[in-house]
Amino acid sequence: MAHEQVVSRPVTIAIDAMSGDQGPSVVVPAALEAVRENEALSIVLVGIRSELEALLREGHARIRIVEAADVVKMNERPSHALRHKRNSSMAIALGLVRDGEAQGCVSAGNTGALMAFGRSIIRMYPGIERPAIAKQIPSPRGRCHVLDLGANVDSTAENLYQYALMGSLMATAICAQPEPRIALLNVGEEEIKGNEQVRLASHMLAQCDTLNYIGYVEGSDLFRDVADVVVCDGFVGNIALKTGEGVAGMLIELLEKAFSRTLYGRLVGLLARPIVTRLLQVVDPARHNGASLLGLQGVVIKSHGNANECAMLAAIRQAVCEVELEVPRRINERLDDLML
Amino acid sequence: MAHEQVVSRPVTIAIDAMSGDQGPSVVVPAALEAVRENEALSIVLVGIRSELEALLREGHARIRIVEAADVVKMNERPSHALRHKRNSSMAIALGLVRDGEAQGCVSAGNTGALMAFGRSIIRMYPGIERPAIAKQIPSPRGRCHVLDLGANVDSTAENLYQYALMGSLMATAICAQPEPRIALLNVGEEEIKGNEQVRLASHMLAQCDTLNYIGYVEGSDLFRDVADVVVCDGFVGNIALKTGEGVAGMLIELLEKAFSRTLYGRLVGLLARPIVTRLLQVVDPARHNGASLLGLQGVVIKSHGNANECAMLAAIRQAVCEVELEVPRRINERLDDLML
Structure with missing residues (x-):
C-alpha cells in the first residue's frame, strides 16, 4: 500500500459520504486529499448534496456528488435498514459498484447493514455462504x-x-x-x-x-x-x-x-x-484503517466509525489498491477449484 | 497485592513443583524467595524428592517436600490424566488442599488437567456447573x-x-x-x-x-x-x-x-x-502471573507454563493473597443468595 500511489488505469471509488461518527466533515477533506495524491482516481460522494457541496467549496474535477436522501443509523438493525433504507447513501454507493459506475466502495457506517446491503446489492462468489471482514x-x-x-x-x-x-x-x-x-x-x-x-x-x-x-x-x-x-x-x-x-x-x-x-x-x-x-x-x-468485505464480487471497504481524515484516506487507498490488483476477479477465478 | 507481605496468620501453600516448562529449576528458587519475604508462609513442594533436594541444597525450615512419582504432561488429555495420573505432583498438591494440609495450591501445569483434577479432588461451590479461570x-x-x-x-x-x-x-x-x-x-x-x-x-x-x-x-x-x-x-x-x-x-x-x-x-x-x-x-x-481457578472451594492458582522465577513468585503471592482474604469462604457464603 504505497502512500503516493502512481496508478495508470483510471479508478472510480464511491464513498458513503454520510457514514461515520463525523460524516461528511471527515469524508470530504479525505476525498480531496485522495484525488490530489492520485491523478488516476475519481471519487463519487454519495449523500446529501447541500451538505457535501458546502464542504467541497469550489469542488474538484474528479469528485462528483450523487444525491442520497437517507442515512443508515449506526445502531439500526440491518434487517430494518434493508427494508427501509434503499435510498440511503450506503445502498446507493453499493449500487454504483453493481452498475459499474464505480469499481469500489468505502463506508464508515453500520457494519451489519453494510454486510446486508453488500449481499443484496453486489453478488457474492458462487458457493460462499457468508462474507467475512x-x-x-x-x-x-x-x-x-x-x-x-x-x-x-x-x-x-x-x-x-x-x-x-x-x-x-x-x-x-x-x-x-x-x-x-x-x-x-x-x-x-x-x-x-x-x-x-x-x-x-x-x-x-x-x-x-x-x-x-x-x-x-x-x-x-x-x-x-x-x-x-x-x-x-x-x-x-x-x-x-x-x-x-x-x-x-x-x-x-x-x-x-x-x-x-x-x-x-x-x-x-x-x-x-x-x-x-x-x-x-x-x-x-x-494508518491501518480499512477492512475488506470479502466474499462480494466487488471491492467494499469498511472504515472505522470514528475514523479521522487520515484514517479515511487510508481506507480510500485500501479500496484503490484492491481495485488496482483486481482482487475480486482473482479470487473468483480460483475459488471454484478450491471449494469442497 | 503487596510485594513484601506482612501476614499474621500462618499460611501453607502446596506447589506442583514438577509443573511448567522449567519445572523445579524455576519453582524451587521462587519458593525460597517466597518464604524469605514472608515469615508466615510455609511451602510444600510436591514432586520427585531427589530433584527437589538437589535444588534446595541445605533446605529451609518452612519448606518441606512431599514425594510424587508421576507428572502430568503439558499436552496430555485431561481425561487421560484423570484416569492414570492420580500419583502426579498436580493431583497430590491438590489433595493437600482438600485434606487441609495446605490452604492453597499453585501449578504451572496442563490447564485442562488442573481443572479436571480440581473438580474431582476439591469440591465445587454448590450449584456452580463449571469452574472458570x-x-x-x-x-x-x-x-x-x-x-x-x-x-x-x-x-x-x-x-x-x-x-x-x-x-x-x-x-x-x-x-x-x-x-x-x-x-x-x-x-x-x-x-x-x-x-x-x-x-x-x-x-x-x-x-x-x-x-x-x-x-x-x-x-x-x-x-x-x-x-x-x-x-x-x-x-x-x-x-x-x-x-x-x-x-x-x-x-x-x-x-x-x-x-x-x-x-x-x-x-x-x-x-x-x-x-x-x-x-x-x-x-x-x-509481574501479573497467576490466574485463579474460580468455582472450587479452595485456592488454586494457575501459573503460565513458561513462568520464570519472578513470575512463579507472583503466582505464589497471588495464592497467599487469596488465602489471606479467605476468597473461597467469602464467595461460598454469598453465592447461595445470588443463584437463580
Whole structure:
C-alpha cells in the first residue's frame, strides 16, 4: 500500500459520504486529499448534496456528488435498514459498484447493514455462504491477514473453511504470496484444543492439498509472522482485534504520560519524540484503517466509525489498491477449484 | 497485592513443583524467595524428592517436600490424566488442599488437567456447573477481573451468568469493592449485538437486582476502567488475553529495537531506560502471573507454563493473597443468595 500511489488505469471509488461518527466533515477533506495524491482516481460522494457541496467549496474535477436522501443509523438493525433504507447513501454507493459506475466502495457506517446491503446489492462468489471482514494486522515482521473480524458470529466449520479459502486467495492477490501460510486461531496449538467448529475446520483444511494449512496459532502469534492468514469466527476476531487496539492505546498513553510527568521525563520525551513517533506509526490504527468485505464480487471497504481524515484516506487507498490488483476477479477465478 | 507481605496468620501453600516448562529449576528458587519475604508462609513442594533436594541444597525450615512419582504432561488429555495420573505432583498438591494440609495450591501445569483434577479432588461451590479461570488485567486506571480465560469453550448463558456471580464476589473479596461493575464482553455495545448465549446472559444479569450489571463492553474497554468484572466464554477470553499480550510484547520489542539501532537511539534509550522500565512494569506478564481457578472451594492458582522465577513468585503471592482474604469462604457464603 504505497502512500503516493502512481496508478495508470483510471479508478472510480464511491464513498458513503454520510457514514461515520463525523460524516461528511471527515469524508470530504479525505476525498480531496485522495484525488490530489492520485491523478488516476475519481471519487463519487454519495449523500446529501447541500451538505457535501458546502464542504467541497469550489469542488474538484474528479469528485462528483450523487444525491442520497437517507442515512443508515449506526445502531439500526440491518434487517430494518434493508427494508427501509434503499435510498440511503450506503445502498446507493453499493449500487454504483453493481452498475459499474464505480469499481469500489468505502463506508464508515453500520457494519451489519453494510454486510446486508453488500449481499443484496453486489453478488457474492458462487458457493460462499457468508462474507467475512478481513484486515491486514501490522507487525514488525510483516503483515498477517485476519478474518473474520466481526461480520458473522457463530461461524460453522464450513464457514471457517471458506474464510480460509478467500483469505488465502486475497493474500496471494495483495501480497503476491504464492502459498500463504493459513492457520486457525485457537486456545492452544495441540490437536485436542478448541471447540467443535475449529477442530472440524482444521480437519477440512488439513485435507485440502492446494492450501498451505499450518495448523492452530494462538492470539500472541498474530504478531510473530508465523502465519500469513489467520482464520477465526467474527465474535472472536472482533474481540481479539479490539483488545489488541486497547493494549496499544494503553501503552501509548502510558508512554506519553511518562514523558510529561517530570522535568527529566519531558526532556527525554523531547529527545525520544522522533524515535517514538516512527515506532507508533507501525501500530497507529488510523494508518491501518480499512477492512475488506470479502466474499462480494466487488471491492467494499469498511472504515472505522470514528475514523479521522487520515484514517479515511487510508481506507480510500485500501479500496484503490484492491481495485488496482483486481482482487475480486482473482479470487473468483480460483475459488471454484478450491471449494469442497 | 503487596510485594513484601506482612501476614499474621500462618499460611501453607502446596506447589506442583514438577509443573511448567522449567519445572523445579524455576519453582524451587521462587519458593525460597517466597518464604524469605514472608515469615508466615510455609511451602510444600510436591514432586520427585531427589530433584527437589538437589535444588534446595541445605533446605529451609518452612519448606518441606512431599514425594510424587508421576507428572502430568503439558499436552496430555485431561481425561487421560484423570484416569492414570492420580500419583502426579498436580493431583497430590491438590489433595493437600482438600485434606487441609495446605490452604492453597499453585501449578504451572496442563490447564485442562488442573481443572479436571480440581473438580474431582476439591469440591465445587454448590450449584456452580463449571469452574472458570479469572485474572486481574492491569491498566493505568485500576484492575479489571476477566473470566473465563480458557477453562471452558462453548459456555452457555447460564455458565456466563455464574461466572458473573463468582467474579463479582471475587472482586468484592479481593479489591473491597462493595458493588463491582459487571459487564459482558461483546462485539458492540448495542443490544442487538453478539451471539445468542451473550444476549441471553445479558437478559439474566439485567434481572438480578443484587448485581451491578452495566451491559456490554468491547475488547478495548478492558483497559479503560469502565467495568470491574468482565465476563466471557473461555475461548474468547483466552484469545483476547493472548492477543493483548502479543501486542504488548510487539511494542516492547519495537521500542527496544528503536533504542538500539542508531547511536542517537542508543543514547536516548540510555536516558529513557528508568522511565520505560517503570512503564513496562505495569504490563509485564511476569509481574501479573497467576490466574485463579474460580468455582472450587479452595485456592488454586494457575501459573503460565513458561513462568520464570519472578513470575512463579507472583503466582505464589497471588495464592497467599487469596488465602489471606479467605476468597473461597467469602464467595461460598454469598453465592447461595445470588443463584437463580
